[in-house]
Amino acid sequence: MSALGHYLEEAGIATVAIALIRPQAEHTRPPRALWVPFELGRPLGPPSDAAFQRRVILAALGMLAARGGPVLIEDFPDDDPREAPDPAWWPPAHRHFAGGLEGAALADAMEAELRELAPAYAWSCAERERSTMGLSTLPPAACGQYLAVWLRGEPPASPIADMSPALLLRFVIDDLKAFALEAGITHGTPSSKQLGDWLWNETALGVAFQALRRDCLAGDDERLKTVAAFFVPALRVPAV
């Protein structure tokens, strides 16, 4: 991102970057960068906190008036209050004891869980008037069906004309993560760790994603090995 600051500024447009990784900004030396202490993925900090986000933007845009450049790096002083767990939050579905399940049994548990999560997902969509599902272009139930066929051991043909089965599998997994996590934000102010702990430790979906990653990496199909690297975040990959 700091590199884009160089390119745009060279073209004559003033820039200020919100930087999450300070050493990278220090190395790239952009014209102006505001380092923020928030977790990766949250350059503006807490969701649903307009006042906090406004302070971040004003701190960044305020650097446009500063003299003393080139290369200004400043630090935003406050941490994201939403990193703290919400003790009043609870998961949107009963725990599905899918650990140890494989194949068709895991597919059945996963699909049952999706049906259980559907009302919370629908509520979330209505409340926020949006969803971030859509990379696969398949609706939630079809995403579940596509994943279930893979779990049952019969890799399906892709129903999307310009997506290979492997690419569609990656996007379906992205979409199902969004489906579950959006279902998880129907109440309270959960931290990302709370939501992640639930998804990866307590759901059949999490078990399914781990199983597909393991099986794809162990197979001979290089395309599946490539996409399997994008199924499970590094912090959630089991230690070997």
Added chain:
Amino acid sequence: MRLEKLPPEMAKRLSELECPDFKTTPWVEGPPLPERRVAIVSSAGLVVRGDRVFRGRDPDYRAIPGSTQANDLLCSHISINFDRNGFQEDWNVVLPLDRLNELAAEGTIGSVAATHYSFMGATDPVQMVDGAREVAGKLKADHVDAVLLTSV
């Protein structure tokens, strides 16, 4: 990100990630903030629903019209090692369009660009040069004189 919160090997990898070594230090000044026209350029792999999603380390960019509604913005960044929950709950966490519009309405900034842009942040920045120059041309045509760069 406070890197000390990450496992040491991940913190080391992020802090030592290869970055371009720029020889120049460009610096552009401009009018006071209330006279600036501001655009957002994000490296989050954002795409308007129906547009081409980023499928890998694509070097090009996607346009995000200022009229885009929150339900029409997707994140197709290839990395899965950053939080998506914030964006799922509130798109302003990544693309603070509502906040910019509020600042423009109250006069803190002059105006908001007609179009914003997104790149795929996992791409080698050197490969983004052509796309960045193209975006610069479009921003200038829109009279933008300040860009807020947001990464994930």
